[in-house]
Amino acid sequence: MGKMLDPKRLMSARQERHRRRRRRQLRPRNSEGAKRTRYSVPSLPEEIWCHIHSLMSFKDAARAACVSRAFRHSWRCHPNLICCIGILGSDFINKFDRIMKNHSGIGINFPCSLLADGRASSMRHLYLGNCGFHPTINLDLRNLTRLHLINVQLLLGESLRMKRLSLHYPDAMYYAHAKLPSNAPNLETLTLECSTDKMVDTPILPSKFLHLKCLTIDHTIISSSPAYNYLYLVYFLDACPSLETFLLGISQNHMEHDSIIGDSSHMRQMPGHRHDNLRSVEITGFYSAKSLIELTCYILDNTVALKYLTLDTTRGFFSCSTGEHDRCFPMDKIMITEANRAVLAIQTYIERKVPSTVKLNVVKPCSRCHAVESYL
Secondary structure: OOOOOOHHHHHHHHHHHHHHHHHHHHOOOOHHHHHHHHHOOOOOOHHHHHHHHHHOOHHHHHHHHOOOHHHHHHHHHOOOOOOOHHHHOOOHHHHHHHHHHHOOOOOOOOOHHHHOOOHHHHOOEEEEEOOOOOOOOOOOOOOOOEEEEEOOOOOOOOOOOOOEEEEEOOOHHHHHHHOOOOOOOOOOEEEEEEOOOOOOOOOOOOOOOOOOOEEEEEEEEOOOOOOOOHHHHHHHHHOOOOOOEEEEEEEEOOOOOOEOOOOOOOOOOOOOOOEOOOOEEEEEOOOOEHHHHHHHHHHHHOEOOOOEEEEEOOOOOOOHHHOOOOOOOOOOHHHHHHHHHHHHHHHHHHHHHOOOOOEEEEEOOOOOOOOOOOOO
16 A cells, blocks of 8 residues: 555645745846845835825925835825925025926925015016915015916016016906006016907006017907907007017907908008017918908008018918928818908008018918818
8 A cells, every 4th residue: 555645744845835936936037136126116006106105294205206216206296395494405496496397296385485574585587387376475576587477467566677577367468458567667578378358448658668679469369259459459569669579479269350351441540659669570360350450550650660570371380381390280271261361451451551671471371281262
């Protein structure tokens, strides 16, 4: 008869084989893999790592980011950034700037008290976008030279050194007209990006933008109302006696407007000032609205130094003519039809007013990329 095996020894042998098999499965195949196994962190979804970091202090989260690439990415989602000289040490401004650039941008609570007691007076540039900024203290921004606001409304006090100002929110044009203080004597560049049908239909103090050299207005028409009157922009031009460059960008989702094509009424004229310094005017998204034709004619009638006039009947985006793109920015049939109307309006009402000293550049839809029959 065969020899009986001890059940305990048999079970022990099976367990040992199982342990050896498990060790072989877990053992790295090369030394590089061994290093990864030794120092690796659990494979967890990014959302979990972000949550873990949200529970850590700012200082501990930053330290963890120094030892792991995974930590380095997820700590950018830390919701509470508490920065002070005690944490960051010397060179506070540069370190804080790097932290802000590396943050994912999901939301930052910035205590306005950091700008109290005159500390804001050292700022030169300020960029605020898509945030709720409601300081309960008066900010001393007397040395600010550049301010860029996107969907943020900020009441400015004395801004004696302000040179560049950009306002991007629906009522930016109204704010510049009614609420922007006149005590920014060094303001040279003003950019207004707005999306409203509210018109500035009252004169502006002629000396409000005394030294302004470049005015950019990007206007998005969000409704189908045909009542927007671009001729009222004369009030802005009259408030800028030193203006050299005027850029007007128009974007609209609806093509319903009072076209000058087929309109037998007389052209309106606005009393205004002569603009002795205006040298370059560019209107992008130019279309056949009567008030836009009237504004262009006003500019031609009241400038003596104008050198360049560009009327772009497209949306002003990329074009195949530059060689950087195979095709122009797409335009639907309605847009192309309106662009052709705009070209006809330019030929009928504007070209005859352009003096020989002015270079007129009319940008038309590309015949290759926008080959659609013209419906006038």
